[in-house]
Every structure is written in C-alpha cells, then in structure tokens.
Amino acid sequence: MGNKISIGLLGLGVVGSGVIKLIENHQEKLVHQLGADVQVKSVLVRNLDKQRDVDLDRTFLTTNPDDVLNDPEIDLIIEVMGGIDEAREYILKAFSAKKHVVTANKDLVALHGPELQKAARKNKCDFYYEASVAGGIPILRGITEGLSSDRIRKVMGIVNGTTNYILTKMDQEGLSYEVALKQAQELGFAEADPTSDVEGLDAARKMAILARLSFSMDVDLEDVEVKGISDISLDDLKYASQLGYTMKLIGYADFRDRQLEVNVQPTMLAKNHPLASVSDEYNAVYVYGDAVGETMFYGPGAGSLPTATAITSDVVSVIKNMLLGVTGSQYVDPHFNKELKESDKCFGQFYVRLHVKDEVGVFSRISALFNELNISFKRILQNPIIKHEKAEIIVVTHQTSLENFQTALNHLNDLDAVMETKSYYKVEGDAEK
Structure with a gap:
C-alpha cells in the first residue's frame, strides 16, 4: 500500500463523476x-x-471489468454502476481478490446485503454502503456507531426525495399529483419512469437496510409492507391541513418485544411532528432509542456531491481500517431472529374518509360499528354534498390495532348507508391545539 491508495471505480455516471471531483478537490x-x-x-x-461531467484522461477508462477487479495495485473498489446482478457479481469478485468495496447501490444492499457482508468477512475485506440510504445524510454510521450503545426502538423517516417533493407541491401549492410529478421530472428529481419512487419501492429498499442495522436482524425486502402516493387526492391534503396534519410518505420500523413492524405508506403527520416540516426533495430520519430518546438526521437525500460525500467518507473509513490492520471486522452476525408482528400487535391512529347517503341516522350506524370493535373517534368532520344528495364524513380514530381497523373497513362496505370508502391513512402525532 505504501503512501498511495489506488481505487478502482465501477461506473462513471452522475455519482461516479462526483466521487472523482471530491477526491481530486479534497486531496x-x-x-x-x-x-x-x-x-x-x-x-x-x-x-x-x-461525454461526461468530469475531465478524466481516456487512459484511465476501460470497458473490461477485469482491468479493475484483477489489478493487483488497486486496493479498494467503489461501485456506482447501479443494477443488481452484474454489480453483485463484480463485488463478489472484488472480495475474492481481497479488495475492499464501497457502494451506493441500495437495490443491491437491500436484496443481497447479508450475503455480501459475509463474503467480505470471509475474505477479511471491508464492505461499506452509507450512501445507499438518504444520500449525504450519515444515518447508517449514526445508527451503527453513534447509537451503538443504545437500544433503538423506532426508526421512521422521509427517505425518498421524489415523493416528498411531489407531496410538498401538492400540499403547499395545490398542484395535482400529475402536475407535481411532471415538475419533479423536469427538475431531475424523478425518473422518466417514476414507478419505483411513487409506489414506495425505493423507500422500502432503504427501510429494509435501516431496519436490518437498527435492530440487528436479517430483514428482507419482502418483509416491508408498501403503499405509494399515486392515489393521494388534493381533497385528502385539504382535510389533513384542516385537522392539523400534513401528508408524507413515511418509512416506519418499530421493534418491541422482539417483534418487528416495518412498512412504507402515506402518513398524516401532526404539523408539530419533527418530520412534518421536511419539504421538497430533502430527506430526514427520526430515530428513537431507550437511552438517547429522540434524534433526527436531516439533509439532501440525493445528488452527485452529497452522495459522493457519503461514499468518500466510507473510503476514508476503509483506508483507516487498512492502516490499522482491522479490515473485515465490522460485520456482526444478527442478534435477533426475525419475527414479524401480526396485525393485532400493530397499533396506531387512522384517518378515513367516507361518502355516505345524506339521511338521518347514518353517522350513528357508522359509530356503532366502530364501537363494537373498541375504536373511538378523536376528530370528526361532516360535510353535505348537496348536488349529489350525499355527505362526506371524515374521522380520525384514537389508538387502535391494525386488525380492528381493517375489520372496520371491511364491515363499512356492508352498511347500506355507506356509498364508498374514499381513502384511509395512518396518522402519527397529536394535532390537537
């Protein structure tokens, strides 16, 4: 190694170019x-x-992965090419060649993180992936190092900038979902095919990684319940504001009694909640630990230089480990066996909006149904829709189990007076003044 560390880079897109700029400028x-x-x-x-965003001599470039993976002078590989299967293959080859790896690939880490960690340890290599979650925010290092002595109970956050930008514009400027999405695409916050972002899949991958590290267990992507934002209406945002809430796509993970709940879904946050003021493309992760209490990590969740900053920080950590001779030692086997909570053990408040017949006794029948399931109402709005001879009822429940709430939703459709369940969302925080 001597007085020079040689790095091999897999990929030279926006993030890869940012890494080169950062290493050159911060030499x-x-x-x-x-x-x-x-x-x-x-x-x-x-x-x-x-043509690329960075001025790099052509002699540094190659189309042959072996020129990077099998070069004996290269100590460390940075993977920023994206994708899953090819990236996994190259990283495993890098470990076999005793090369350390830093990646920003959330899809890969969410699906194959434990396998890659074990391969790294077997070959006494480091494997770091801070940039895979929330771009430039040091959330993974905060959890694994800063909060390593605490017992983390809950992690929830805004971990997708695209959806947060869209919801911010809908909520604050009254833009429709379609217009806000188009604006996000024009600004480069959303891909031409935004499915992964708007349907919650990107956030789900990040939550799988966060839950895995926060609670020391093997959490798989399929363990994350997912609901996206494409069905959110301006009506629901209007009622949310009227009730003292704002809508965010929230990744949520809770670990109690050795049982895990992890999901991604649109959530009505009380406006006094720490995450409620996070706007536009920014990300934030709220962490609750037994000892530390509430903490929050906030910053840009994507972008060339913020992501490159996280990658370069990992590179520094790897090199320090190399100098100390302790590489391959950061991975620890999971502490807990995975046990997912059943719906009767998942609790929360819920918002539901109904269209009902505008006639006497309707609300009392709805109230009786909820009472039978021990669900009480915290907030109630009722508006007549005169033109269509129907009424709109909006309720926010007190704390109840997900099982009871889902049962109530199913039984609402059996009531003759209920014409349609327009929407329902989880609620977090106390919005009462």
Missing part, C-alpha cells in the same frame, strides 16, 4: 487524515466515447 485533506495519497487508478465504463 490535501485526505492526505492530512490518512498520510497517503488517494488516487483513482482505473474506471469501468460502458462507452469510452461518452
């Missing part, structure tokens, strides 16, 4: 911290002739 600081030069020696690309 003096890196040398001061590490006592060694940090240089990118070789970069794997798909097209040698493509």
Whole structure:
C-alpha cells in the first residue's frame, strides 16, 4: 500500500463523476487524515466515447471489468454502476481478490446485503454502503456507531426525495399529483419512469437496510409492507391541513418485544411532528432509542456531491481500517431472529374518509360499528354534498390495532348507508391545539 491508495471505480455516471471531483478537490485533506495519497487508478465504463461531467484522461477508462477487479495495485473498489446482478457479481469478485468495496447501490444492499457482508468477512475485506440510504445524510454510521450503545426502538423517516417533493407541491401549492410529478421530472428529481419512487419501492429498499442495522436482524425486502402516493387526492391534503396534519410518505420500523413492524405508506403527520416540516426533495430520519430518546438526521437525500460525500467518507473509513490492520471486522452476525408482528400487535391512529347517503341516522350506524370493535373517534368532520344528495364524513380514530381497523373497513362496505370508502391513512402525532 505504501503512501498511495489506488481505487478502482465501477461506473462513471452522475455519482461516479462526483466521487472523482471530491477526491481530486479534497486531496490535501485526505492526505492530512490518512498520510497517503488517494488516487483513482482505473474506471469501468460502458462507452469510452461518452461525454461526461468530469475531465478524466481516456487512459484511465476501460470497458473490461477485469482491468479493475484483477489489478493487483488497486486496493479498494467503489461501485456506482447501479443494477443488481452484474454489480453483485463484480463485488463478489472484488472480495475474492481481497479488495475492499464501497457502494451506493441500495437495490443491491437491500436484496443481497447479508450475503455480501459475509463474503467480505470471509475474505477479511471491508464492505461499506452509507450512501445507499438518504444520500449525504450519515444515518447508517449514526445508527451503527453513534447509537451503538443504545437500544433503538423506532426508526421512521422521509427517505425518498421524489415523493416528498411531489407531496410538498401538492400540499403547499395545490398542484395535482400529475402536475407535481411532471415538475419533479423536469427538475431531475424523478425518473422518466417514476414507478419505483411513487409506489414506495425505493423507500422500502432503504427501510429494509435501516431496519436490518437498527435492530440487528436479517430483514428482507419482502418483509416491508408498501403503499405509494399515486392515489393521494388534493381533497385528502385539504382535510389533513384542516385537522392539523400534513401528508408524507413515511418509512416506519418499530421493534418491541422482539417483534418487528416495518412498512412504507402515506402518513398524516401532526404539523408539530419533527418530520412534518421536511419539504421538497430533502430527506430526514427520526430515530428513537431507550437511552438517547429522540434524534433526527436531516439533509439532501440525493445528488452527485452529497452522495459522493457519503461514499468518500466510507473510503476514508476503509483506508483507516487498512492502516490499522482491522479490515473485515465490522460485520456482526444478527442478534435477533426475525419475527414479524401480526396485525393485532400493530397499533396506531387512522384517518378515513367516507361518502355516505345524506339521511338521518347514518353517522350513528357508522359509530356503532366502530364501537363494537373498541375504536373511538378523536376528530370528526361532516360535510353535505348537496348536488349529489350525499355527505362526506371524515374521522380520525384514537389508538387502535391494525386488525380492528381493517375489520372496520371491511364491515363499512356492508352498511347500506355507506356509498364508498374514499381513502384511509395512518396518522402519527397529536394535532390537537
């Protein structure tokens, strides 16, 4: 290794270009911290002739992965190419060649993180992935190092900037979902195909990683219940505001009595909740621990340089481990066996909006149904819709089990007076003045 650390880069898109800029521009600081030069020696690309955001000599580029993975002078691999199968193959090859790996690939880590961690430990290599969740926010390091002595009970957050931008514009400017989405695409916050973001899949991958690290158990992507934002209406945002709430796509993980609840869903947050003021493309993660109480991590969740900052921080950690001779030691086997909560053990408040016949006794029948399931109402709104001879009823429940609430929803459809259940959402926080 000597006084020079050589890095191989897999991918040279927006993030990869940011990594090179950061390493070049911060070379003096890196040398001061590490006592060694940090240089990118070789970069794997798909097209040698493509125009890029960084000025890099063509001799550094290659289309052959073996030029990077099998180069004996390269100490560390940074994977920013994206995708799953090919990236997994290259990372496993890197470990076999005794090379350490840093990645920003949330899809890969969510699906194959435990396997890659074990392969890294077997080969005495480091495997870091801070940039896979919330871009430049050091949330994974905060959990695994800053809160390592605490017992974390709950993690919830806004971990997708695209959906937060869309909901902010709908809520604050009254834009329709379609217009807000188009605006997000024009600004580069949303992909041409936004499905992964707006349907909650991107957030679910990040929550699988967060839950895995927070609670020391093997959490799989399929363990995360997911609901996206594409069905949210301006009517619900209007009523939310009237009741003292704002709507966010929230990733939620709770661990009690050795049982796990983890989901991603649109949630009405009380306006005094720490996450309620997080706007536009920003991310934030709220963590509750037995000892520390409430903490929150906030910042840009994506972007070239914020993500590159997280990657470079991981690179510094790996190099320090190399200098100390302790690489491959950060992975610890899960402490707990995974046990997911049944719906009767998941509790919360809920919002529901109904269209009903505008006639005497309707609300009393609805109230009786909820009372039979021990569900009481905390907030109630009722508005006549004169043109259609129907009424709109909005209720927010007190704390109840998910099982009882789902039973109530099913039975509402059996009531002749209920014309349609328009929407329902989980509620977090106390919005009462």
